[in-house]
Amino acid sequence: xxxxxxxxxxxxxxxxxxxxxxxxxxxxxxxxxxxxxxxxxxxxxxxxxxxxxxxxxxxxxxxxxxxxxxxxxxxxxxxxxxxxxxxxxxxxxxxxxxxxxxxxxxxxxxxxxxxxxxxxxxxxxxxxxxxxxxxxxxxxxxxxxxxxxxxxxxxxxxxxxxxxxxxxxxxxxxxxxxxxxxxxxxxxxxxxxxxxxxxxxxxxxxxxxxxxxxxxxxxxxxxxxxxxxxxxxxxxxxxxxxxxxxxxxxxxxxxxxxxxxxxxxxxxxxxxxxxxxxxxxxxxxxxxxxxxxxxxxxxxxxxxxxxxxxxxxxxxxxxxxxxxxxxxxxxxxxxxx
Amino acid sequence: xxxxxxxxxxxxxxxxxxxxxxxxxxxxxxxxxxxxxxxxxxxxxxxxxxxxxxxxxxxxxxxxxxxxxxxxxxxxxxxxxxxxxxxxxxxxxxxxxxxxxxxxxxxxxxxxxxxxxxxxxxxxxxxxxxxxxxxxxxxxxxxxxxxxxxxxxxxxxxxxxxxxxxxxxxxxxxxxxxxxxxxxxxxxxxxxxxxxxxxxxxxxxxxxxxxxxxxxxxxxxxxxxxxxxxxxxxxxxxxxxxxxxxxxxxxxxxxxxxxxxxxxxxxxxxxxxxxxxxxxxxxxxxxxxxxxxxxxxxxxxxxxxxxxxxxxxxxxxxxxxxxxxxxxxxxxxxxxx
Numbered sequence: 001x002x003x004x005x006x007x008x009x010x011x012x013x014x015x016x017x018x019x020x021x022x023x024x025x026x027x028x029x030x031x032x033x034x035x036x037x038x039x040x041x042x043x044x045x046x047x048x049x050x051x052x053x054x055x056x057x058x059x060x061x062x063x064x065x066x067x068x069x070x071x072x073x074x075x076x077x078x079x080x081x082x083x084x085x086x087x088x089x090x091x092x093x094x095x096x097x098x099x100x101x102x103x104x105x106x107x108x109x110x111x112x113x114x115x116x117x118x119x120x121x122x123x124x125x126x127x128x129x130x131x132x133x134x135x136x137x138x139x140x141x142x143x144x145x146x147x148x149x150x151x152x153x154x155x156x157x158x159x160x161x162x163x164x165x166x167x168x169x170x171x172x173x174x175x176x177x178x179x180x181x182x183x184x185x186x187x188x189x190x191x192x193x194x195x196x197x198x199x200x201x202x203x204x205x206x207x208x209x210x211x212x213x214x215x216x217x218x219x220x221x222x223x224x225x226x227x228x229x230x231x232x233x234x235x236x237x238x239x240x241x242x243x244x245x246x247x248x249x250x251x252x253x254x255x256x257x258x259x260x261x262x263x264x265x266x267x268x269x270x271x272x273x274x275x276x277x278x279x280x281x282x283x284x285x286x287x288x289x290x291x292x293x294x295x296x297x298x299x300x301x302x303x304x305x306x307x308x309x310x311x312x313x314x315x316x317x318x319x320x321x322x323x324x325x326x327x328x329x330x331x332x333x334x335x336x337x
Numbered sequence: 338x339x340x341x342x343x344x345x346x347x348x349x350x351x352x353x354x355x356x357x358x359x360x361x362x363x364x365x366x367x368x369x370x371x372x373x374x375x376x377x378x379x380x381x382x383x384x385x386x387x388x389x390x391x392x393x394x395x396x397x398x399x400x401x402x403x404x405x406x407x408x409x410x411x412x413x414x415x416x417x418x419x420x421x422x423x424x425x426x427x428x429x430x431x432x433x434x435x436x437x438x439x440x441x442x443x444x445x446x447x448x449x450x451x452x453x454x455x456x457x458x459x460x461x462x463x464x465x466x467x468x469x470x471x472x473x474x475x476x477x478x479x480x481x482x483x484x485x486x487x488x489x490x491x492x493x494x495x496x497x498x499x500x501x502x503x504x505x506x507x508x509x510x511x512x513x514x515x516x517x518x519x520x521x522x523x524x525x526x527x528x529x530x531x532x533x534x535x536x537x538x539x540x541x542x543x544x545x546x547x548x549x550x551x552x553x554x555x556x557x558x559x560x561x562x563x564x565x566x567x568x569x570x571x572x573x574x575x576x577x578x579x580x581x582x583x584x585x586x587x588x589x590x591x592x593x594x595x596x597x598x599x600x601x602x603x604x605x606x607x608x609x610x611x612x613x614x615x616x617x618x619x620x621x622x623x624x625x626x627x628x629x630x631x632x633x634x635x636x637x638x639x640x641x642x643x644x645x646x647x648x649x650x651x652x653x654x655x656x657x658x659x660x661x662x663x664x665x666x667x668x669x670x671x672x673x674x
Contacts, residue, residue: 049606091563091587092563092566092587092588093586093587093612096494096566096588098612100612157433226428229429238605249429250429250430250435250438250439250440259606260605261606263603263604263605264605264608265600265601265602267600268575268593268596268598268599271617272593272617272619274438274617275430275435275438275490275619277614277615277616277617278614280608280609280611280612280613280614282609282612
């Protein structure tokens with residue numbers, strides 16, 4: 001089968017590999033859509049903290065069932081969503097139903113070869129039905145589920161005032177799922193005016209703010225002096241993550257959705273006086289995937305607006321560098337097979 | 338009335354002050370017991386981050402009703418517990434029932450003159466009945482409620498493995514309330530062997546650990562390799578607070594009970610991979626006070642063991658410096674009036 005392999009930073013090639021053979025009880029999928037995400041760009045650019053090359057990228061995936069074991073839950077031809085987080089089921093996290101931060105987690109396309117290829121074999125538990133979704137919507141479930149998971153981590157109360165920092169796809173997912181909570185006001189902050197405008201056009205529930213000299217004052221005004229009940233940082237920038245505490249109200253929480261290869265510092269008297277929380281949010285669980293699927297079914301996700309770019313998978317080696325050079329207008333690019 | 342005044346760091350004197358006059362609707366209390374806490378020692382030593390001198394210390398308080406407004410909830414002679422956290426009732430925290438981190442919080446004995454005096458006037462809402470408690474137990478409710486509050490912040494699940502770092506009074510309170518949760522195993526870690534032994538003798542639920550070269554390995558063994566579901570730091574030491582993350586399992590949480598005038602740093606990839614939380618815990622709320630009162634009623638608090646030292650309040654100016662010089666065996670000292 002044809003696979004797109006990142007052989008080393010900056011080098012993406014089409015490689016002929018042998019078709020995978022499913023272990024007993026696994027299904028074989030024909031890959032259909034592969035969403036591109038910041039992680040993929042990081043891998044291509046050589047900025048990922050622990051990646052081993054060569055690597056087949058791709059973890060935002062949808063496909064069709066090609067082969068299924070007898071008595072399996074799926075039928076040949078079923079359209080499916082793939083949960084790329086392969087957990088061990090046996091560690092302290094898995095036993096607490098937190099397979100998203102499994103001690104032995106392997107993520108498709110990161111720790112092990114992913115979906116930028118023709119066929120993939122997976123255990124049934126990593127596959128959810130995409131009935132009622134387009135294949136492209138199905139490939140967007142994973143990144144949106146990261147937002148849904150982060151919002152569940154934030155434990156929003158009705159009427160919470162929410163700030164999402166970073167208006168990339170992950171931040172937009174967070175903002176959307178925050179807006180589904182009861183009576184929550186959602187502000188979105190980004191350094192990039194284009195992204196803020198895009199975000200504001202996505203939902204009437206969003207108020208956009210661009211990082212400018214007086215932005216702290218404007219955010220304070222927006223919250224009538226209190227600052228925000230929950231702040232989500234989806235920037236992957238240490239300075240922004242540290243700054244997010246300043247935007248948090250007394251008794252509030254910061255949720256760190258992205259990760260940065262750096263130390264985070266905070267003033268303990270500031271943190272203590274406000275009885276704050278800093279909450280990590282990593283990946284997503286089945287319940288988050290199901291939440292996203294449900295919201296797509298009910299028409300609450302502006303999926304066609306989010307899916308800004310498309311490409312044939314075999315054209316990706318040529319296309320990817322041009323997107324890295326000029327990412328303007330790029331929200332969610334999806335490769336098709 | 339006689340008041341004990343800390344006029345400047347290192348100087349504690351008996352001062353004659355005029356008796357307080359209660360504002361309309363307030364009660365007047367005759368002070369009976371004043372517990373001494375780390376904050377008082379800090380104030381005396383001049384180490385408190387923002388204290389203005391002169392200051393009457395004392396925030397772990399019990400007393401008797403001396404005068405009460407008509408139709409008040411209390412009667413003259415009632416023994417009462419004082420909640421020293423005077424909140425505004427109107428800020429973002431108070432509106433979320435988090436008066437413990439009120440934006441405008443004034444703590445008796447810290448931001449405003451406290452209970453080391455003969456009489457105190459307070460609003461009724463700052464006073465709870467001490468029926469069924471000794472006056473000394475009543476004065477211990479406040480510090481124990483800080484532990485109860487921290488445990489509620491930690492959201493323990495049944496069967497959680499808990500580590501409490503710092504076996505001072507606050508840490509012991511945390512450990513006791515953690516041990517009241519269902520099937521929780523509680524380990525206590527301190528640099529001081531004497532304190533660890535004292536802690537172990539307080540409850541069969543406690544396992545003591547002294548900070549030694551192989552302590553990380555021993556804590557890992559204790560948790561069968563997982564480390565702890567929730568770690569409470571009650572040391573007020575930045576290095577210890579940072580280290581507490583190493584003792585936390587995947588999917589676990591650190592609760593910072595004490596405060597340190599310093600920055601706290603952590604590695605974000607470490608934090609993110611484990612989907613950790615760092616949870617602030619400040620003071621306590623009415624519900625925590627009620628929880629403590631309930632546990633004292635039911636005989637679950639070893640109050641006489643905790644109350645290691647007693648002193649007549651008027652002898653405190655002479656006694657306090659000797660305790661600072663040699664604090665061995667000191668757990669909870671209580672001044673009597």
